[in-house]
Amino acid sequence: MKLKSLLVSLGLLAGASIAQAEEPLKVGFVYVGPVGDLGWSYEHDMGRKGLEEYFGDKVKTTFVENVPEGADAERVITQLAKAGNDLIFTTSFGFMNPTVKVAKRFPKVTFEHATGYKLSKNLGTYVLRTYESRYISGVTAGMMTKTNTIGYIGSFPIPEVIRDINAVYMGAKSVNPDVKIKIVWANTWYDPGKETDAANALMDQGVDVMLQHTDSPAPLIAAEKRGLRAIGQASDQSKFAPNAHIFSVRDNWAPYYIKEVQAVMDGTWQSKDFWGGIQDDMLTLASINPNLPKDVRAKIDSTYAMIKSGEFKPFTGPIKDNKGNIAVPANHSLTDVELAQVNWYVEGITDKIPH
Template sequence: MKLKSLLVGLGLLAGASIAQAEDPLKVGFVYVGPVGDLGWSYEHDLGRKGLEAHFGDKVETTFVENVEEGADSERVITQLAKAGNDLIFTTSFGFMNPTIKVAKRFPKVTFEHATGYKRSKNVGTYVLRTYEGRYVSGVTAGMMTKTNKIGYIASFPIPEVIRDINTIYMAAKTVNPDVEMKIVWVNTWYDPGKETDAANALMDQGVDILVQHTDSPAPLIAAEKRGMRAFGQASDMSQFAPEAHIFSVRDNWAPYYISIADAVMKGTWKPQDYWGGFKEEILTIESINPNLPADVKAKISETYAAVKSGEIKPFTGPITDNKGNLVVKAGYTLNDVELAQVNWYVEGIEGEIPR
């Protein structure tokens, strides 16, 4: 009787081990905006869906949208960890410190934070080389502007945004030395009303080409109404402005999410600082408008190829800031650590960076 009980017990234990081995990897996502923003959070959610499509029932995903940066995000990240998620992606710069704090309390959970620079034993970071897309946009804007005024709708003064503003301006200057940059800071990632107001304020100042670092198609729609031109941000926004849309720079997150989930499942994950761009095809140029002049379309293709191959490295010196300081010496290219610390405007951009 004891032998039978022992065998049954062993059988139950074996069954439990098999069931445990077959449990799906639970993956949580935290979004700063709504999944319907048609920009940043929308593309992260497409990446989540791509993860599900790739692994099927081997993964189980969940997400929380519209999470404010700061204390609220710490609460949400904690809830996801307590809910048994094995892997959590936090997808906005302002989630950095909350992610690090929660990770300390849940050392068995793997965390990945987008656009930040703080890592630990169970926290990795990932970011897009958005400046590569901005370089192509800047060259295009410099060729197309008739007023020599390019407008930038900026979200928050973090290194990524400042870096991209500089890239647009430097790239535009390579084809148009007379170009000017006008900037409006809206202090939001997603607010169609504020984005529309900023777009109109810039166009009122003579801007005829708009670039945005916000997540709704509102600036494109505003440009369409006034006969100006603009670029899509984060996703393909061509449908919202058939005439105004120049092209979109799309964030394609699925390949990265698949690679990280695979590493966690195999037990090979290690914290790293990942940067992906044109070369990895995690950043792409989408829907180049057929109404563009032939020479502009040719230049877009040429510039894209040169950036992708590394022939063009946007942050190669000499580069001087707008206070006259040499910030990148001649022949030197900023490395990823230095790119993550850009906090200056290049020479020619007027004004101060908000603090």
Template sequence: MKLKSLLVGLGLLAGIGGAHAADDPFKVGFVYVGPVGDLGWSYEHDRGRQELEKFFGDKVETTFVENVPEGADAERVITQLAKSGNDLIFSTSFGFMNPTLKVAKRFPNVTFEHATGYKRSKNMGTYVLRTYEGRYVSGVAAGLLTKTNTIGYIGSFPIPEVIRDINSAYMAAKSVNPDVKIKIVWVNSWYDPGKETDAANALMDQGVDVLLQHTDSPAPLIAAEKRGARAIGQASDQSSFAPKAHIFSVRDDWAPYYIKVTQEVMDGTYEPKDFWGGFHEDMLSLASINENLPTDVRAKIDETYEKIKSGEFKPFTGPIKDNKGNIVVAEGHSLSDEELAKVNWYVEGITDEIPR
């Protein structure tokens, strides 16, 4: 679905501007954990910001702060954005959750939206992508393409989102390749090309021949290209960095949500909630699927994508056991969004322990 048609469905092409004075632009601030040039997570959030400006024209004025560390620095930056007259502030990393909540309490007339978190208040909502849907398709591709039966995952931080996605990728790989194993390396960073390169090489040294990542630079793809392995791009289309190694990229599209929320706040209809978007909402997509894939692999990728997008298949549907042998998802039950946000276990077959 194109952006315009999605916005028609949301009823957002009429009445742009709301009650805000025509000569007083509505101000929207963005806080990024990485650089806008990371070609991953922050890059796509900033592309959404640019689409927001393009959609509303001079009725909206945006600003952003990049490379903001999670913690006290984030609170200072968010506070400054609120003091600077921003009507709406999007903070776009899990570690910004508590700082955003603190600032929201001090500025009740400003609306705050936090990405990937779970804490809300009267003027603060949360939003997240169903990245586990993209990881499931990624796992299917990895399970079919691996020749060593060993796939690798580069993790950022052991938070529910990342743990959930590791599980999704491994369950998917296992569904098409019962012999597949997964190795995980944590880099404790969202964006660090050096650490990501080292992690990719460490995994390939252990026999991994297909790489997945929950970090934001194209470094793992570049490393895979150099060593004849395969890899999947993160957040944006990263195909240009690894013409042979690249399988596809799972691309994020935040623009529809940013436009929707901005319009609601401008209209005075905004209510804080927990929003999840994925394939169905066209906020996740598979970008630049490589033409060098075998026909049967491409067909399975397309089939899996369509089943998830239509709702026919939900990755976290039981029975699912954790790697301690406990039933964590009962037979026939699909985890709710609230349950998905609390995943803190590895599925059966993953031999690692979650870092604490």
């Protein structure tokens, strides 16, 4: 009788172990904007949905949207950790320090922060090589402009944004030596009203091709109303401006999220600084407009192919900054560490970086 009871107990214990092993991995996401922004946060959420589709009931995801960068972010990240999430992705630069603080308090939780640079044992970072697609955008804008004036709506003056402005201008300059760039800082990631105002301010200054580092389709809509051209940000925004839209740069996060979740499941996850780009199919050009001139379309395709093959890297010297100093020596391509520290404009950009 005792043996039978022991076997039953063992069986129950084994069953409990199997049930525990089959519990889904809980994955949390923190977004700076609404998932409906049709830009940065939207594409991160598409990556989350891709994760669910790939793993099915092996994962359980949750997200918090519209989280301000600062104290609110720390509170939200802490709540996700306390709720039992095994892996938490924080998806905006301003979440960096709050993520670092929470990661220290929850050493058994794995954290990953997008676009930052601070690592710890249980905290990794990941970023897109958006400067690759920005260079192509610049080449296109340089060929398309009739006023020789292109515009850029900046969000915040962080290295990622400054790096991308430089890439746009270098790309434009490579095909049009007379091109100028005008920059307006919206000081927001997502605010359709501010983005519309910024777009109109640029177009009032003679800009006829516009790029943006903000997330709503408002700048494209503004360009459509005035018969000018623009390039979409982070997701396919073609439907908002069928004539103005040149193409959109689309961020594809799903492959990375799937890979990192699998690593956590397998127990092989390690803290690292990951950079993904065109070569990784994490950056694509969406809905290239058929109304483009043939030579422009050909140049888009050839530049894309050179970057994808590794034949061309945009930040390869010699490159001077706008004060005349050598910023990148001849034949040197900026390393990832150096790219993360870009806080200077290239030669030809007359604006000053705000502080």
